[in-house]
Amino acid sequence: MPDKRIDGAQALINCLEREGIEYMFGLSGGAAIPLFDALVTTNTKIKFVLVRHEQGATHMADGYARATGKPAAVLVTSGPGATNTLTGIMTAHMDSVPMIVITGQSVSWMLGKDAFQEADIFGITMPVVKHSYLVKNANDIPRVAREAYYIATTGRPGPVLIDIPKNVSAGACTADLFQEMDLPGYKPYPETLDKEKILEIAEALNKSRKPVLLVGRGAIISDACAAVKALAEKLNAPVVNTLLGKGGFPETHRLAFGMLGMHGTAYATKAVVECDLILSIGSRFDDRIIGQPDKFCRNATKIHIDVDPAEIGKMIKPDLYLVGDARAILDELNKHVARLDTAEWLAHLDGYRKKYPLHYKKQGGLKMQHIMDEMYKLTGGKAVAVTDVGQHQMWAAQFWKTDGRNDWLSSGGAGTMGYGLPAAIGAQFGRPKDLVVLFCGDGGFQMTMSELATACLHKLPIKIIVMNNHYLGMVRQWQELFYDDRKSGVDLEGNPDFARLIENYENGKGLTLKRPADVRKILTRALEYKGGPCLVNAEVVKTENVFPMVPAGKPIEDLLVDPPRHKMEKPTGST
Amino acid sequence: MTKLMNASDIHTLSVYVANKPGVLARIAQVFARRGFNIDSLVVSSSVDGNFSRMTITAQGDPAGLQQVIEALRKLIDVLHCVDHTNEDVVVRELALAKVKISPEERTEALQIADHFGAKTVDLTESSMILMVTGTTDKLDAMIGLVKKFQVIELVRTGKVVMARGGEET
Ligand SMILES: Cc1ncc(C[n+]2csc(CCOP(=O)(O)OP(=O)(O)O)c2C)c(N)n1
Ligand SMILES: [Mg+2]
Numbered sequence: 001m002p003d004k005r006i007d008g009a010q011a012l013i014n015c016l017e018r019e020g021i022e023y024m025f026g027l028s029g030g031a032a033i034p035l036f037d038a039l040v041t042t043n044t045k046i047k048f049v050l051v052r053h054e055q056g057a058t059h060m061a062d063g064y065a066r067a068t069g070k071p072a073a074v075l076v077t078s079g080p081g082a083t084n085t086l087t088g089i090m091t092a093h094m095d096s097v098p099m100i101v102i103t104g105q106s107v108s109w110m111l112g113k114d115a116f117q118e119a120d121i122f123g124i125t126m127p128v129v130k131h132s133y134l135v136k137n138a139n140d141i142p143r144v145a146r147e148a149y150y151i152a153t154t155g156r157p158g159p160v161l162i163d164i165p166k167n168v169s170a171g172a173c174t175a176d177l178f179q180e181m182d183l184p185g186y187k188p189y190p191e192t193l194d195k196e197k198i199l200e201i202a203e204a205l206n207k208s209r210k211p212v213l214l215v216g217r218g219a220i221i222s223d224a225c226a227a228v229k230a231l232a233e234k235l236n237a238p239v240v241n242t243l244l245g246k247g248g249f250p251e252t253h254r255l256a257f258g259m260l261g262m263h264g265t266a267y268a269t270k271a272v273v274e275c276d277l278i279l280s281i282g283s284r285f286d287d288r289i290i291g292q293p294d295k296f297c298r299n300a301t302k303i304h305i306d307v308d309p310a311e312i313g314k315m316i317k318p319d320l321y322l323v324g325d326a327r328a329i330l331d332e333l334n335k336h337v338a339r340l341d342t343a344e345w346l347a348h349l350d351g352y353r354k355k356y357p358l359h360y361k362k363q364g365g366l367k368m369q370h371i372m373d374e375m376y377k378l379t380g381g382k383a384v385a386v387t388d389v390g391q392h393q394m395w396a397a398q399f400w401k402t403d404g405r406n407d408w409l410s411s412g413g414a415g416t417m418g419y420g421l422p423a424a425i426g427a428q429f430g431r432p433k434d435l436v437v438l439f440c441g442d443g444g445f446q447m448t449m450s451e452l453a454t455a456c457l458h459k460l461p462i463k464i465i466v467m468n469n470h471y472l473g474m475v476r477q478w479q480e481l482f483y484d485d486r487k488s489g490v491d492l493e494g495n496p497d498f499a500r501l502i503e504n505y506e507n508g509k510g511l512t513l514k515r516p517a518d519v520r521k522i523l524t525r526a527l528e529y530k531g532g533p534c535l536v537n538a539e540v541v542k543t544e545n546v547f548p549m550v551p552a553g554k555p556i557e558d559l560l561v562d563p564p565r566h567k568m569e570k571p572t573g574s575t
Numbered sequence: 576m577t578k579l580m581n582a583s584d585i586h587t588l589s590v591y592v593a594n595k596p597g598v599l600a601r602i603a604q605v606f607a608r609r610g611f612n613i614d615s616l617v618v619s620s621s622v623d624g625n626f627s628r629m630t631i632t633a634q635g636d637p638a639g640l641q642q643v644i645e646a647l648r649k650l651i652d653v654l655h656c657v658d659h660t661n662e663d664v665v666v667r668e669l670a671l672a673k674v675k676i677s678p679e680e681r682t683e684a685l686q687i688a689d690h691f692g693a694k695t696v697d698l699t700e701s702s703m704i705l706m707v708t709g710t711t712d713k714l715d716a717m718i719g720l721v722k723k724f725q726v727i728e729l730v731r732t733g734k735v736v737m738a739r740g741g742e743e744t
Contacts, residue, residue: 123597123600126597126601126604127608131651134596134597151651184654185592185650185652185653185655186651308649309645309648309649310645310646310648310649312645313641313642314642314645
């Protein structure tokens with residue numbers, strides 16, 4: 001029993017602290033005042049970070065979680081405070097990122113009566129959360145907090161929302177703070193490991209002559225990276241990864257062929273087109289990587305390992321599959337596989353590597369790829385790389401080789417512009433000793449740049465590289481390639497001088513990069529600055545396009561390694 | 576009900592859920608998001624009052640429905656979800672039909688009712704309410720026959736199913 005009377009808000013903070021929450025990002029408001037008060041009165045060890053917009057809070061929690069593997073919490077008020085978290089919740093949900101979002105709510109007797117700042121956030125977020133709660137009794141809070149943490153972090157992780165009416169957070173909590181969970185419908189992992197299935201998978205692998213391992217974020221979440229490496233090396237099989245699978249297998253490894261799919265490397269995509277077996281480890285065969293589903297790996301044996309049964313057969317009908325934790329499955333699988341005779345297959349793919357290397361020209365204006373390449377060399381790739389969404393994101397995925405499990409942060413499933421800066425902030429809070437490098441577009445940066453205040457106030461030494469092409473570049477690329485270069489709504493005229501902008505904040509430093517010859521010098525100066533965030537405004541070439549490219553909706557064998565010379569049809573794929 | 580392309584596209588699911596606010600909304604969203612129409616839905620408390628049993632009839636292509644079932648199972652509040660479509664289970668439905676009947680027509684209407692084991696649960700000078708229970712086909716058949724009179728109102732509960740013997744519903 002608690003030794004003194006506490007309220008629901010205090011119970012919540014105490015319980016979240018006990019679960020292991022270290023950081024809470026948020027912004028207060030009327031309905032959340034008791035919750036904010038409890039941050040003070042409980043003397044909690046949870047560190048609270050005040051953001052400038054609630055969307056930023058969710059992306060910070062997301063960045064923290066991806067960079068550390070542990071969840072953070074978000075704390076906001078009701079109504080607009082709550083709805084501002086929606087994009088970040090959806091972003092986390094799409095990429096299976098654990099997060100606990102706490103929203104204040106109007107008093108419970110006013111629910112449904114359009115009370116001031118009442119929003120049905122429980123209803124609004126329902127399709128984008130792993131689970132959610134509307135707490136009606138302060139005594140439920142200890143159980144709810146524990147369940148929320150458990151649900152967010154186990155199985156396929158995801159965001160959990162807890163909506164707490166003000167009278168509940170302010171009401172007395174007399175329940176024991178240690179409560180049993182009551183989740184009879186939640187089974188995050190299968191009870192047993194199906195060893196028969198594993199033997200079947202091993203047999204299929206042992207028969208394969210041209211295998212490919214496909215690594216997705218699931219491998220990272222389950223910490224299966226060592227097992228993936230062991231499997232690849234045992235089989236001597238090439239490995240490709242999704243955008244979110246970067247770091248699941250070291251991209252500098254001789255067996256690594258990098259990212260596949262829409263803007264993947266030509267050699268990764270060709271490996272998948274020509275393989276006779278593809279084993280997916282924690283990827284969901286997203287449309288960005290399979291192109292046209294019925295044409296994907298038509299003649300190859302398709303094997304799917306995923307912790308989420310709903311992913312099996314959703315996009316691709318596998319020949320073999322196994323639901324469960326990737327690491328547990330691979331550890332067992334590794335006992336039954338033998339080295340394959342893949343020398344010829346690897347030599348063939350290395351031929352593609354030589355024939356279709358990633359390339360760019362250092363002459364003819366400043367290129368984003370040049371900056372990324374140089375940053376990679378200067379840091380030895382020893383950094384947490386964060387991106388926003390757009391062309392720069394795809395180039396970063398191509399040129400920034402990721403070796404570490406939690407060292408690549410990018411909004412994949414949702415493709416949320418504005419993700420980058422707050423995610424980098426969250427990552428830097430979680431990994432104070434590590435270098436955090438953000439590659440951001442000029443469009444996406446302006447969506448959440450209000451968080452510069454947060455970054456500068458906390459003197460976070462993030463390197464913010466704004467790839468300033470004065471366009472919503474990725475959309476412009478589509479308009480150029482598929483819509484006769486009719487530019488519509490993509491010109492970012494009116495961009496401020498970003499280097500001067502950050503100088504307005506205490507501790508912020510701004511640098512300008514214009515000439516290819518200065519890349520190394522300016523980046524070195526940025527890396528040397530330790531007093532807070534350093535922003536490099538990189539005035540890059542305005543109309544460079546990202547290749548290779550698989551036009552949306554086309555089979556991946558139709559990939560364009562280089563810019564097409566003929567006019568292209570409008571893509572049939574969704575986006 | 577909308578016109579069906581194929582009888583095999585009708586599915587009867589039994590979903591066993593936690594009896595909590597919002598559960599129905601979560602379940603409905605799984606169908607709505609994928610463009611599935613729920614044809615009938617019966618929800619009631621189970622033996623253990625903490626849980627409810629839902630019987631849902633929906634139509635759509637079988638591959639898509641498999642995804643719906645998996646998405647339902649994934650909901651934290653869903654304990655299990657079983658597709659009883661092609662199984663030999665007990666399926667029952669109840670219908671109430673309010674029919675406009677003149678005293679001269681009454682005998683014939685009662686004969687039809689009698690044949691289907693239907694009960695007359697309300698009777699006035701000019702109308703009667705017939706209550707019939709049974710399989711969907713049986714209800715369809717009786718309703719088809721009483722349509723020769725004027726059916727003023729029709730209410731059907733939708734299917735409820737229960738697995739036979741030791742099987743779990
Ligand atoms: C919130 C949001 N709005 C719109 C889009 C659609 N979109 C995808 S990429 C892109 C252009 C991004 O421009 P910028 O941030 O300048 O990056 P660049 O492509 O130029 O590198 C847009 C508008 C999106 N992904 N997210
Ligand atoms: Mg841009």
